Amino acid sequence: MSSEGSSGPSTATSAVGRKKGSISAFLNNSYYRGIIFQALTIALIVGFVWWVVGNTVTNLAERNIASGFGFLNSTAGFSINFSLIEYSEESTHGRVLLVGLLNTILCAALSIFFATIIGFVVGVGRLSSNWLVRKLSAAYVEIVRNVPLLLIILFVYIAVLQVLPSPRNSFSLFGDFFWNNRGLVTPQPVFESGSGLIFFVFIAALVMSFFVRMWARKRQMETGAQFPVFYTALGLIIGLPVITYFLAGQPISFVFPELKGFNFVGGINIVNELLALVIALSMYTASYIAEIVRAGILSVSHGQTEAAYSLGLSPGKTTRLIVIPQAMRLIIPPLTSQYLNLTKNSSLAAAIAYPELVSVFAGTSLNQVGQAVEVLSITMAIYLSLSLLTSLLMNWYNASMALKER
Amino acid sequence: MSIRSILSKILLAGFGTVLVAAISTAAQAQSTLSQVQGKGFVQCGVSQGLPGFSNPDDSGNWTGIDVDVCRAVAAAVFGDADKVKYTPLSAKERFTALQSGEIDILSRNTTMSMQRDTALGVNFVGINYYDGQGFMVRKDLGVTSALQLSGASVCTNTGTTTELNVADYFRANNMPYEIVAFEKADEGVASYDAGRCDVYTTDQSGLYAQRLKLTDKDAHVVLPELISKEPLGPAVRQGDDEWANVVRWSLNAMLNAEEADVTSSNVDRMLGSDNPIIRRMLGVEGSYGENLGLSNRWAYNIIKQVGNYSESFERNVGVNTPLGISRGLNALWTDGGIQYAAPIR
Amino acid sequence: MANERTTNLYTRTEEVVVWLRKNLFSTWYNAVLSIVSVYVIWVVASGFVNWAFINAVGFDGDRDTCVMYAKGACWPFIEAKWSQIIYGRYPEMERWRVDVTFLIGALAVVPMLMPSMPFKRANAVFLLVPYPILGFFLLNGGAFGLEPVETPLWGGLLVTLVVAIVGIVASLPIGILLALGRRSEMPVIRILCVGFIEFWRGVPLITVLFMASVMLPLFLPQGVTFDKLLRCLIGIALFSSAYMAEVVRGGLQSIPRGQYEAAQALGLGYWKMMGLIVLPQALKLVIPGIVNTFIGLFKDTTLVLIIGLFDLLGIVQLSFSDPSWSTPQTAATGYAVVGIIFWIFCYGMSRYSQFMERYLHTGHKR
Secondary structure: OOHHHHHOOOHHHHHHHHHHOHHHHHHHOHHHHHHHHHHHHHHHHHHHHHHHHHHHHHHHHHOOEOOOOHHHHOEOOOOOOOOOOOOOOOOEHHHHHHHHHHHHHHHHHHHHHHHHHHHHHHHHHOOOOOHHHHHHHHHHHHHHHOOOHHHHHHHHHHHHHHHOOOHHHOEEEOOOEEEEOOEEEEOEEEEOOOHHHHHHHHHHHHHHHHHHHHHHHHHHHHHOOOOOHHHHHHHHHHHHHHHHHHHOOOOEEEEOOEEEOOEEEOOEEEEHHHHHHHHHHHHHHHHHHHHHHHHHHHHOOHHHHHHHHHOOOOHHHHHHHHHHHHHHHHHHHHHHHHHHHHHHHHHHHHHHOOOOHHHHHHHHHHHHHOOHHHHHHHHHHHHHHHHHHHHHHHHHHHHHHOOOOO | OOHHHHHHHHHHHHHHHHHHHHHHHHHHOOOHHHHHHHHOOEEEEEOOOEOOOEEEOOOOOEEOHHHHHHHHHHHHHHOOOOOEEEEEOOOOOHHHHHHOOOOOEEOOOOEOOHHHHHHEOEEEOOOOEEEOEEEEEEHHHOOOOHHHOOOOEEEEEOOOOHHHHHHHHHHHOOOOOEEEEEOOHHHHHHHHHOOOOOEEEEEHHHHHHHHOOOOOHHHEEEOOOOOOOEEEOOEEEOOOHHHHHHHHHHHHHHHHHHHOOOOOOOHHHHOOOOOHHHHHHOOOOOOHHHHHOOOOOHHHHHHHHOOOHHHHHHHHOOOOOOOOOOOHHHOEHHHOOOEOOOOOO | OHHHHHHHHHHHHHHHHHHHHHHOOOOHHHHHHHHHHHHHHHHHHHHHHHHHHHOOEOOOOOHHHHHHOOOOOEHHHHHHHHHHHHHEOOOHHHHHHHHHHHHHHHHHHHHHHOOOOOOHHHHHHHHHOHHHHHHHHHHHOOOOOOOOOOHHHEOEHHHHHHHHHHHHHHHHHHHHHHHHHHOOOOHHHHHHHHHHHHHHHHOOHHHHHHHHHHHHHHHOOOOOOOOHHHHHHHHHHHHHHHHHHHHHHHHHHOOOHHHHHHHHHOOOOHHHHHHHHHHHHHHHHOHHHHHHHHHHHHHHHHHHHHHOOOEHHHHHHHHHOOHHHOOOOHHHHHHHHHHHHHHHHHHHHHHHHHHHHHHHHHHOOO
C-alpha cells in the first residue's frame, strides 16, 4: 500500500496514485473502501459468532450438559410464594417464567406509578417558593441519588422487617387488612357468575369516557364552551359498574383473612419483599425524575406564564394548561429512559427474595436445570422486548405531545 | 481511516484469534492431573463461608471438612497440603465453574443427585459427609416436630436441593406453607433472624453452622426430623477418570486411615508397622501411588499433613467445636455409621 | 454601645421575621407546608441522631454491649472490620501496595480534574496507559519481586474502585468508537453499532454479570479460563461502553456542521478530522456526562456482590455472617457506613460535574 493511502483524497495523491495503477485508485475511492470495510466487518463478526457458537456447542456436548428448550415443559417442583396466576409445585418451568415475568411487570408498574408521583412532587418542590420545602426536596434528591440502589433495597428491606410486628401483633386496618412482617394481608375477592358483566360494563364505561372526551374537545374547538369531562368520566367509570354490581345481585364476595397457626389464612398476602422493592425502586427513581421535572419546568420561558396571567388564567390553570404541557415535551424522553432503567433495576429483587424473573427463572429454575445458555438468553430477550415495548409506548405518547405546527 | 491501519487491525484481530485457539488446543491436550502438576496447585471450589465446611478463619486461611478434601488432594499430588487455591462459589455458579475448568475440584457441601451426576457434566467421586435436610425454629414457638409446621413461612436459599425437598415434604404431608428463597444463604439466615420466617431450612449440618450467626443462638432449636437424604461429596469434571481416581482415593485414604487407627501423630511410627493393610496404604509395600500417577507416599502425605477422617471431622465440625455435631451417620461402619471406604489393595 | 447592640438585634429579628414571612409563611398553604417540613426534618434528624449517637454503642464497646443495647448503631463492629472494608482479605503485609496505588492515582487525578492545571494531555495519557499497567503490577504482584496477590483476596473499597475505574477507562475508547460508528455513513457499521448499543442498554446489568460469570466460560475453547474479576470487568466495560457511546454521541451532535466541513476542506481524512477537530471539542463538552456515567457505574459496582465478588457492600455483608459480631444492629450499622462512603464519593463527583457544567457553559457564552 502506498503511504499516500492514509492522506485520503488530497491533491497530492491523485498524480502518484494514477501512475501506480487502478488498484490504488480503487482503494482510494471512499465508496469502494467503505464497501470493503463493511464486508470485512461482517466477515469478522460472522467469524466471531461462528467461533463462539462452535465453542459453546463443543463444550456443552463434551461436558454432557443437556441443551435445548425441552426443560420449559418439565416440572419445576419448587414453590413460589407470590404469584399473580395459578401456580403450584407441579407447574412447569415455562410457567415459572410466566410467573416471574408477571411479577416483574407488576413491581415495575407499581414502582413507575409511585416514582412518577413522588418525582413530580419533589421536582415541583425544588421550585417551590417555600424555602424549607425547596431545601428538603434538594436534600432528598442529593441523598437518594448518590447511594447505590442495591443498598437502598437491602436497607429498606431490613427496616421494613424490623419495624413490622409478628403476625400475632399485626397492624390492622378496619379489621380486614393486616400488616405484619410476613406481608400485607388483604381480603380476596371471589368472582361468581355475573361478575363478568361488571367487568364488561367497566370496559364500556372506559370507552364511553373516551368518546365523551372526544366530543367535548370538538365542541370546545367549535363553540369554546367547556364541558366537565373529568367528573363525567369519573361518574361513568365508577358509577356504572357499581350500579351493575347491585343489579346483578352482588356477585363478588370476599374471603377475609383469619389468624390461624403461624399466619393469616385466606385473603391475599402481598409479601413484604414486593413492598420493600416498590418503596426502594420508586424512591430511587423519583430522585432522578425530580431533576428531570425541574429541568423541564425551568425550560418553559417565563414569558409564557406572564402571557397566561395577562389572559386572566388562574395560577393553577396556568400550570396545568400552559406550563406542564410545554414542559412535558422536554420531560418525556428522559422520563422514558428512567422507566426503562427502573424496569431493568427491578432485577435486583434477587437480593431480597422477591420472586421476579431473574430471581425465580434465572435463579431457581437455572439451578434446577443447569442450562445457563438457554435460560439467560430467554431472560435477556425478555428484558430487551420489555425495553422496546416501553420505548414504543412512550414514543407514541411523546409524538402525541410533540409540538404541532399548523 | 487508512487501509493500512484497517488491515493491520484485522491482522491483529486474526492473529489474536489464532493465538487463543493455539493456547486452547495446547490446554485441551492435557489431562487435569498433568495440568494441576504443571501449574503447581489445586484449584478448589468452596462455599462463600459455611463454618465447619469451608470458611476463611480470622487470618484468611480456609478451614473446614470440605477444605480438608482439597488439602488431601494437594498433599497426595504435591506432598504439600498447602498447595491449594480456593475459589469461593455461590450455589448457582458452582457447576459451571467446574464445567468450564475454572476449578479442578468442587468441594462445597454439594449433594450428589442423579440429575447432577447425569445432566450437568459433573462426576461425584465419593461422600465425605452424610447429611439430611432439617428445620430450625424459635424455641418460644414450642414446636417439637416438623409435622407441626403447617402454614409456616420457610426461609431458605435458592440454587440447592433444599427448595425441592421442602416442596416434597410439605406436599406429602398435605401442609400449606410459604417459601422465601434468598440468593445467598446469609441473607436467608438474616431474614429468619429478623422474623420474616418461622422456619429456616437447609442441610442439618448447615443449620448448626448457621445457628452460630444468629443474634441469640440459644433461642433457636434444630428439629429432630430429617426430610431428605443429602450425601455431600466432592465432584470433578466428567470424562477425566485419572483425576477422578486421585480425588476418590485421597478421600478413601483418610477413611482407611481412621479404620486402621493411623493418625497424623503416629503415622511416622506406623511406617514400620507389620500390618499389611497399613504397609500398603503408606506405600511401604506395592505401588498403589504410582498406579494413580502419584508417588507411593501419597497416602502418607495426606495423613501426615491433613490427618485421617476422624481428625478432620473432630477438628472442624465435631462435638468440641462450636458446631458440636456428633458422628452419627458419619461414624465408620464398624462404629455403627455408614462411612465405608473401599480398601487399598 | 449597649444601645447599638439592641438596635442591631432589633433589626436582626425584624429581618428574620421578614425573611420567614416571605419564604415560609407567605400563604396559608405555604405555612402548612413549612410546618409539615419542619416535622419531617425533626423526625428524620432526631431518629438518625438517636440511632447513630445517643442510643449507639461507641467504639469502646464490644459485641456484648451491642447485644445489650440493641437500639442504636453498633460502632465497634465497624472498628473491628474497618481494614476489611477497605482492603478485603488483601494480605496485611502487602497493603502498602494498595495505598501506593491509590496515592499515585489521586495525585494524577486531582490536577486532571482542575481546569486551570497545565499538561492536561500528558496527564491524561499517564492516567490511561502507564498508570493502569503500574497499578496492575502493584496490586496483582508477581513481578519485580512483589508477592503475587490473587484477585479472590481483593475486596472492599479496593474492588469497588478497581471495577469502577477499569470500567470507565475501558468503556471510554469503546464508547467513542461506537458513537462514531452510530453516526457513520456506512449502513452495516451503523446498524451493528446501533444493535450493540441498544442490546447492552436493554438488558439489566445483573444478567450481564451472570453471563460473564456463568456463561462466558462456555463460550471459550475448553481449558481457556480467566480470572473471575476480569470476566466481570469485561461485562461491565461492555455494558458501560453502550452508555458512554450515547453520551459521546450527544457531544458529537452538538458540534456544528461547519466544523466538519472546514476540516474536510482542509483535506483531512476521516480519522484526522475526528481525532484533531471534532472529538476534542465534543469530549470537552460531554465531561459532565462522562462524570455522570461514572457515578452510575460506581454505584452499579455493588451488583458484583451478586456474582460473589466482595466489593464494599459485599464485604460488609460477608462480615454480617461472622458469628462473633451477630447483633440486631450489625446489618443496619454496616449498611449505613457503606451508604455514607458511597455518598461521599458520588456526591463529590456530582458536585464536580455541576462545576464543570457551569465552567464549560461560561466558556461557550457569546
